[in-house]
Amino acid sequence: MSAAKLLVIDDDRDYRDSVRCLLESEGFTVVEASSGDEGLRLLVEDPPDAIILDIVMRCCCEGYGVNQALKFRDEYAGYRDIPIIMASSIEQSPDELFPMAGEVGMIRPDYYVTKPLDIPRFLEVVRRAVGRS
Amino acid sequence: MNPAAEPETLLVIDDDYAMRLSCRKILAKLGFQVETCENGVQGLEAVARLKPALVVVDLKMPGLSGMEVIPRVREISREIVIVVITGYATIDTAVEAMKSGAYDFLPKPFSPEELRLIVNRGLERRRLALRSRQAEMERELLKRRFVSFVSHQLQTPLVAIHQYLSVLKRLEETEDAAAKRREWFDRCLKRIEELQSLIRDWLTLAKLEGQCLAQRRVRVDLRQTVDNVLAGNAEIAAANQVTLESRMPEECAVRGDPNCVSVLVDNLVANATRYNQPGGSATVSAETVGEEIELAVSDTGIGIPEEYRALLFDEFFRVEGAQPGGTGLGLAICRKVVTEMGGSIRVESEVGAGSTFRVRLPAWREETPEGA
Numbered sequence: 033m034s035a036a037k038l039l040v041i042d043d044d045r046d047y048r049d050s051v052r053c054l055l056e057s058e059g060f061t062v063v064e065a066s067s068g069d070e071g072l073r074l075l076v077e078d079p080p081d082a083i084i085l086d087i088v089m090r091c092c093c094e095g096y097g098v099n100q101a102l103k104f105r106d107e108y109a110g111y112r113d114i115p116i117i118m119a120s121s122i123e124q125s126p127d128e129l130f131p132m133a134g135e136v137g138m139i140r141p142d143y144y145v146t147k148p149l150d151i152p153r154f155l156e157v158v159r160r161a162v163g164r165s
Numbered sequence: 166m167n168p169a170a171e172p173e174t175l176l177v178i179d180d181d182y183a184m185r186l187s188c189r190k191i192l193a194k195l196g197f198q199v200e201t202c203e204n205g206v207q208g209l210e211a212v213a214r215l216k217p218a219l220v221v222v223d224l225k226m227p228g229l230s231g232m233e234v235i236p237r238v239r240e241i242s243r244e245i246v247i248v249v250i251t252g253y254a255t256i257d258t259a260v261e262a263m264k265s266g267a268y269d270f271l272p273k274p275f276s277p278e279e280l281r282l283i284v285n286r287g288l289e290r291r292r293l294a295l296r297s298r299q300a301e302m303e304r305e306l307l308k309r310r311f312v313s314f315v316s317h318q319l320q321t322p323l324v325a326i327h328q329y330l331s332v333l334k335r336l337e338e339t340e341d342a343a344a345k346r347r348e349w350f351d352r353c354l355k356r357i358e359e360l361q362s363l364i365r366d367w368l369t370l371a372k373l374e375g376q377c378l379a380q381r382r383v384r385v386d387l388r389q390t391v392d393n394v395l396a397g398n399a400e401i402a403a404a405n406q407v408t409l410e411s412r413m414p415e416e417c418a419v420r421g422d423p424n425c426v427s428v429l430v431d432n433l434v435a436n437a438t439r440y441n442q443p444g445g446s447a448t449v450s451a452e453t454v455g456e457e458i459e460l461a462v463s464d465t466g467i468g469i470p471e472e473y474r475a476l477l478f479d480e481f482f483r484v485e486g487a488q489p490g491g492t493g494l495g496l497a498i499c500r501k502v503v504t505e506m507g508g509s510i511r512v513e514s515e516v517g518a519g520s521t522f523r524v525r526l527p528a529w530r531e532e533t534p535e536g537a
Contacts, residue, residue: 046325046352050332053345057336121320147320148327151335 036162037061039080041071041098042119051084051149058155060162068098075102075111082161085141087120095120099141115161117143173218173288174198178208178234179250180226188221191277192284205229212238212245219246219287221271221280224258232262239266244295246287250275318363318493322356329353366494369428370480373501381422382506384529387430387458388413390423391449394430398438406443409434412450418529419458421506426526429502430460432495433522437464445519457508457525468516477512499524 038060042048045066052062063080065071075083083102087095099116102108118141143157175197177188185201192199200215202208205222206229212220220238224231231249238245247267251258259270268287271279329349336342388411395409402409419426430449437447445465451458469477478500480493499522503510507527514520 044321044325046356047321047328049352050325050328050349054332054335121317121324147324148331151331 035059035061036081037063037078038082038084038158038162039063039065039071039075040084041065041068041095042084042086043067044086047086047147054151054155055158060158068095068101071098072101072108075114076108079111080114081163082115082117082158084117084119084158087118115142117141117145117157117161119145119147119149121147172196172198174200174215175219175221175284176208176211176215176217177201177221178203178205178211178226178231179221179223180204181223184223184250187277188280191280195281195284197284205231205234208234209237209241212241216242217245218291219248219284221248221250221284223250223252224262225252232258232265235262235265235267244291246291248283248287315367319360322360322363326353326356363494366498369498370494370501373498373505382420383423384418385421385423385426387417387419387426387451387460388415390426390430391434391451391460394427394434395449397431398434401435402438402447405438405441406445407438407441408446409438410446410448412448414451417451417458419526420529421508421526425502425506429499429524430462432499433462433524436495436522437462437466437520440464440520441466453528454525456528458528460524460526461521462524463519463521465519468518469512469514469520470516474512474514478510 038055040048040051040055040062042051042064043066048064048066052064055062063074063078065074071083071085083098085095085098095118099118102111102114102116143161145154145157175192177185177192177199179185179188179201180203182203185203189199189201200211200217202211205226208220208222209229211217222231222234222238235247235249238247243266249259249262249267249270250273251262251270252273259272262270268290269283271283329352333342333346333349336345391411391413395411398409434447434449441447441464447465448463449460450463451460453459478496480497500510503524503526508525510522510524512520512522
């Protein structure tokens, strides 16, 4: 079985670096994007098995935008099922963060983790997301 | 009144047909949209529907009286100005009406001029209240945005450092890991420095907010200040391959707070050094303009697109695509410091060629008593 591929979308180079190193040491393949736009482009070029997505990037809440685009825009219809792991330093439960989920057409991400990452838990979430737990 | 805005809607509630007609005529001439109703019930229905700026209501009407209408109008919106018309102008009824929320009263009979005056005065007060509420809301929003921005700015480097260290801790002791460790320690140090400068800048701003920084008004030798600042930035300039140059006149002194002038010049020179290109230069010059000294800090960087220039001095504003490392507070500090000292700051820029920041500060005059 080939290594599962993960797309890390985050505007902080240092954060991407450490996540890449961590995931590679666990046998994953990692692709990095430093913005939501770049992430969406790479995703189409080379679809990953899961996406690790930062919420608050340079353009404020760019992460939500990526999530919305993937779930709703027709051009990404083929990638709708790729699991999204949202990461943020906002310490709030997903229930509080996405209270209006259904009502405003906001889709809850498949998984939600807080930064800095709790490494064992994060790896468990990643394995579950790519279906290899 | 803002001529471009929609005309304000006024509502007259009076059971007397002649009164409704004359009020409508007088007020419509002033350019208002005027509606009339003949009783309290219809009046309240119209208030809810039209959300008028001002209501003129007769106190004595069959059915729902003016006194009963006032609190219900206030329930619909506290921003509606209420003027009452009273036929039996006793002070008591007028006071009672004003206690329950009316703005003023008109005793019958009144002249067109009296009506115009009272309506205009009431509307002016409402506009002022609306404006100050708007300003209050904007300030509130800014404060909220400031807090979330700061917490994000503080969290980001901390998260990066935390993550580096926790991943390093997990890595097996290999050659690879040793190399990573060296590299990542350096990067952690950089992020810590970033955090420190953010905290330092933030504190400077907070102190300025409390106005405990730019207090002194003494002679500040600008030429000497520039020399010191250039010396302080020499190392980073060399690293960025940027030449620093002073073209300051011999005699050049301003009236202000020495620390603040230093912080100001340092921020501008640091920016000119950081947002430049290899082989470029940062030049500081000054000239006397009337009662002021104009200090100019020029760089040969990428320039600032027009649309960003107005936002440049806002807290946390950063030009898109700018190199990381800045706190986004430097120019906000400059503006605060300059304003405190009674000066001004502006920027001229040409995309692709560079930018010049021009600061004006009061020139030092020997006869100016110190601390004045």
